[in-house]
Amino acid sequence: MDRKNTRRDWTMKELQFLEDNHEFMSNKELAAELNRSVGSVANQKVKMGLTKRNIYEVVKGYEVLATGTAEECAEQTGLSLNTIYFYTSPTHRRRSVDLDKAILVHRVDDT
Template identity: 85%
Template sequence: MRRPWTMKELQFLKENHNLMSNKELAKALDRTVGSVANQKVKNGLTKRNIYEVVKGYEVLATGTVEECAEQTGLSVSTIRFYTTPAHRRRSVDLDKAILVHRVDDT
């Protein structure tokens, strides 16, 4: 049965989301891992992946999947497909193929 999140629980989540795993947060809050993950998304506490769209040596776009789609005029699903190993295997001429790579901001 669903139990509403209290302000105290949400505050704990906001203060500790970078310090603890979802599993640890779930145990501390007596919640399921899925519930913790959903609340992190709802409250904007998840890290957004940044991608780079390239064609040959030219960078066409950089940003989230949605931002890259908007900048290139491609659909979000196409950008996501371009990140897959299947697309990389099909791309014979890498100078002409559009590829999408995740950028690690470490």
């Protein structure tokens, strides 16, 4: 049984819609609007350089120590980039018994 190639090229209209709306709509919403798969939308966004950078907030107790990309937070706090990423993990949260003294990192945007 032969499989048909269902791949179709992106039209200029679709590419413009993607560029105009990628910041306001999720990949799932964009896919539904464009009649494309979520994977196709995600891949096209990467090809077009439309990926959003995650924003993080570093907190200790109730004090915000830094806000920005992981790289910016690392620079502002003097922590390594690997430490910033580790501090976002469930493992680190489980180990942080005294939340008034623990440094936690939260992602504040949704990609």
